[in-house]
Amino acid sequence: MxxxxxxxxxxxxxxxxxxxxxxxxxxxxxxxxxxxxxxxxxxxxxxxxxxxxxxxxxxxxxxxxxxxxxxxxxxxxxxxxxxxxxxxxxxxxxxxxxxxxxxxxxxxxxxxxxxxxxxxxxxxxxxxxxxxxxxxxxxxxxxxxxxxxxxxxxxxxxxxxxxxxxxxxxxxxxxxxxxxxxxxxxxxxxxxxxxxxxxxxxxxxxxxxxxxxxxxxxxxxxxxxxxxLFVASFIGSPKMNLGKAVLTDDHLIIEEELKIPINSTQIETNIKNKNLIIGIRAENLPLGSNGEETYEIEVVNVEQLGNETLVSFEVGSELWTAKWLGQWLGKVGDKVPVHISIENIHFFDAHTGNLIQAASNTNKQEVVKI
Amino acid sequence: MSMSNPTLESLENEISEINFEQIKKKQRLKSFAKGMLFLLPSIVLFGAFLFYPLFKTIYLSFFLTNAQGETTVFVGLQNYIDMFASPVFQQSMKSTFLFVLYTVPTTVVIALFLAVLANEKLKGIGLFRTIFSSTMGISVAAASVFWLYMFHPSIGFLNKMLEIFGIDAIGWLTDPKWALLAVSATTIWMNLGFTFLILLGGLQSIDSYLYESADIDGASYFYKLRRITIPMLSPTLFFVITVTIINAFQTFGQIDILTQGGPQNTTNLIVYSIYREAFANYQFGTASAQSIVLFIIILVMTVLQFKLGERKVHYQ
Incomplete structure (x- = not known):
């Protein structure tokens, strides 16, 4: 007690x-x-x-x-x-x-x-x-x-x-x-x-x-x-990026714009074809590098914080923010590749707002690496 | 010649051409004129109804006058000397100070008690607040007439009550022992509404967090009253006391209606005495001298209060 x-x-x-x-x-x-x-x-x-x-x-x-x-x-x-x-x-x-x-x-x-x-x-x-x-x-x-x-x-x-x-x-x-x-x-x-x-x-x-x-x-x-969804958007700064999504057989489609390929082992099957909202943390949207699955986005705002850079871009009707370590010297209007990994995505039920599946990849390792 | 030299020179010329001092002076004058314009209505009103009468009164106090109030003979300070020697005036001063002593502390204490009561958050407290402050809306004349009936020797409520308990009737307004007390009671009752309202306002502006914090600390009701309420209320109390003292010195209406200065001049307070001297005896000179004395007394009392009281007042 x-x-x-x-x-x-x-x-x-x-x-x-x-x-x-x-x-x-x-x-x-x-x-x-x-x-x-x-x-x-x-x-x-x-x-x-x-x-x-x-x-x-x-x-x-x-x-x-x-x-x-x-x-x-x-x-x-x-x-x-x-x-x-x-x-x-x-x-x-x-x-x-x-x-x-x-x-x-x-x-x-x-x-x-x-x-x-x-x-x-x-x-x-x-x-x-x-x-x-x-x-x-x-x-x-x-x-x-x-x-x-x-x-x-x-x-x-x-x-x-x-x-x-x-x-x-x-x-x-x-x-x-x-x-x-x-x-x-x-x-x-x-x-x-x-x-x-x-x-x-x-x-x-x-x-x-x-x-x-x-x-x-x-x-x-x-x-x-x-x-x-409330906790997801309330805890963390910048707040978690959210977007409407649907899951087809082999793709996750976010805001009818981003198509992320998946293999079925990564996702519980019972959420397929349901209305979903997905969330991804700003630090999980790294600048894409060679050999990775990337998506081209157009930068709408850049905030320089010195040790890190906040980059905003539009995904459908949502404004997303990516947090990149270091100083990235891009400009508004630049087109840059961003890497989105399925392990970093949280899935929420669009009706109830409750979490269905949390991101399998936590940030623990990253800290250890640095 | 390079291009920079002529421009630099012209800049210096430009600077020397501007006379900063003169412009500043002009601006100051302008803002002074504007300020005066805003003050003009007050200055005109105060001048006509305050400053002019004040100086006229000082002037009159050095003269004897005829019945029309025109000056006849210059007597210097003789008016003042006669006045202080007069037993009627001495009685008047004594009555006035007694009256202030009776009314001011009682009014403030009762009003404070009522305000603390009415500050509790209870159902229907609005009704009590209205009742307690209601005397504010009653004119001096109406209140006096009301009390005149209360004090009536045969049909008055007070004597009827005494009769029930088998006590002899008291001539409230005719007995020299009781008259000043009776007038004081009337005045206390009349001033209670205003004083209560101001104190209640003061109480309500005290931050409720202070009481909550004290509750958690385990402070008792009276400890909170002594350590939080009274000190936090001190600026309001100070204001209320100052205003009540000034009001008490200027009491006139209820005297005129209740006792007309009698019996045996015991309620002949100074303002009433001034009134009688000027408009019954047509001695505008002596009346003016008394007014000046009243003015000085109130001035000294107020200054004294600020000197003594302000140290004990906690402004936020």
């Missing part, structure tokens, strides 16, 4: 349609669990329900084997970091950090000790006398984290804590939060809309859309075997 158990949790406002539906989930002790989804998917609501800030409309929530549906937030033994940090503007950093300990009437000596430890851990020792408005965004973020740390609650909830920071600082804080979590052995539930954060930080990820769980799993699993 997990540390946190959600059993058939649902949420509705004013008895109208549910914003969350049948959420079943187990989170282990010490796990870094990420809830990810687009805005309006219900991920923040779910987090606030775990915190006790929102009423649970249906289902059971257990923390540490105890049912906590009815408990107020303070009795759930958790800490929370809010998106806007929720720092008290009229209190100094020190008072902000100690606010909770004061409220719980913890001994002054203990408070002092914990404050010193936390401030040192978070690098805030020199800022204790300042007010929040005298701090930079990153420092405020650190104070918010310090407040969570100082409470010594075993469970920490974070609601998009990095979305107010600039990109560089965000990358730093990602590592810092992750390290802190491991160091303190915290169980973390982390809400974000940023799939990069989800991929890089989570031990496990839950993808949520329209209040329904799409997939739960390790980041790499989500990337390699997305269980439906």
């Amino acid at each position: 997990g540390y946190i158990e959600l059993m058939d949790i649902s949420k509705s406002y004013n008895k109208q349609s549910n914003v969350l539906n049948g959420i079943d989930l187990n989170i282990e002790k010490g796990e870094f669990f990420v809830l990810v989804g687009p805005s309006g998917s219900g991920k923040s609501t779910l987090l606030r329900m775990i915190a006790g800030l929102e009423e649970i409309s249906g289902g059971t929530l257990k923390i540490n084997e105890k049912i906590v549906n009815h408990l107020p937030p303070k009795d759930r033994n958790l800490s929370m970091v809010f998106q806007n940090y929720a720092l008290y503007p009229h209190l100094t950093v020190e008072q902000n950090i100690l606010f909770g300990l004061n409220a719980r009437k913890i001994d002054k000596q203990v408070q002092k000790k914990r404050l010193e430890e936390t401030a040192k851990l978070m690098g805030l020792s020199d800022l204790l006398k300042r007010k929040p408005r005298e701090l930079s965004g990153g420092q405020r973020q650190r104070v918010a984290l310090a407040r969570a740390v100082v409470s010594e609650a075993p469970l920490c909830l974070m609601d998009e804590p990095l979305s107010n920071l600039d990109a560089k600082l965000r990358a730093n804080m990602r590592i810092e939060i992750r390290r802190l979590q491991k160091q303190l052995g915290l169980t973390m539930i982390y809400v974000t809309h940023d799939q990069v954060e989800a991929m890089t930080m989570g031990d496990r990820i839950m993808v949520l859309n329209d209040g329904v769980i799409q997939q739960v799993g390790e980041p790499i699993t989500l990337y390699n075997k997305p269980s439906n």
